[in-house]
Amino acid sequence: MSSDDPPTPDHGPPGYDVHAADGTVTTAADPCGDQLVRIAKGSAGAFEELFAAQSRILMAVILRIVKSRSLAEEVLQECFTEVWTRCSGFDPDRGTGRAWLITLCRRRAIDCVRSVQAQQDRDFADGLRASAGGGEQVEQTVIDKSESDRTVTALKVLPEDQARPIVMAFYQGLTHAEISESLTVPLGTIKSRIRDGMKKLREELEASR
Numbered sequence: 001m002s003s004d005d006p007p008t009p010d011h012g013p014p015g016y017d018v019h020a021a022d023g024t025v026t027t028a029a030d031p032c033g034d035q036l037v038r039i040a041k042g043s044a045g046a047f048e049e050l051f052a053a054q055s056r057i058l059m060a061v062i063l064r065i066v067k068s069r070s071l072a073e074e075v076l077q078e079c080f081t082e083v084w085t086r087c088s089g090f091d092p093d094r095g096t097g098r099a100w101l102i103t104l105c106r107r108r109a110i111d112c113v114r115s116v117q118a119q120q121d122r123d124f125a126d127g128l129r130a131s132a133g134g135g136e137q138v139e140q141t142v143i144d145k146s147e148s149d150r151t152v153t154a155l156k157v158l159p160e161d162q163a164r165p166i167v168m169a170f171y172q173g174l175t176h177a178e179i180s181e182s183l184t185v186p187l188g189t190i191k192s193r194i195r196d197g198m199k200k201l202r203e204e205l206e207a208s209r
Helices: 031-040 044-066 069-089 097-131 136-144 149-155 160-170 176-183 187-207
Strands: 017-019 025-027
Touching: 031 044, 031 069, 031 097, 044 069, 044 097, 069 097, 149 160, 149 187, 160 176, 160 187, 176 187
Parallel strands: none
Antiparallel strands: 017 025
């Protein structure tokens, strides 16, 4: 090729047309956006290309939000499922394909965090209800004073196998399932220890009122 020959499509600078693996001609300026457009038209090849090119960076984006690799993997799978089924929502005139993907992943990750927090709140409430069968006032005392010195002191009188999962659940924000996995203790045992520990904690708080 002489210096006067035009560059071939497969090697042009940004803005030139390039040939995708499925034979589609796309624009190098936003290959991610082009892949999304092709996916919206049903191209499985474009989906595979997109996953191979973007999954690592999107995983990093999600992981920074959810702080758990297993949860991040679930969110990433959900995101790519949405890409396959709903990427017609991508508008090239409103931004790049990668920006659209990152926005999607951030939204999904935030939804995941909120869902986990809601489950933790339910677990907390369930534990309180199970342990405070004697009265709503005591239950409210534990809720209102869960960060107080009095509660911390009361926790110290509990056996380690009860105090530790309570601290992990109510102070570190872990779910019962996560505590079970972390301590390698069956889920049912964790729930029993938290329930029994909360009962003793309630009694200690009552005695110190």
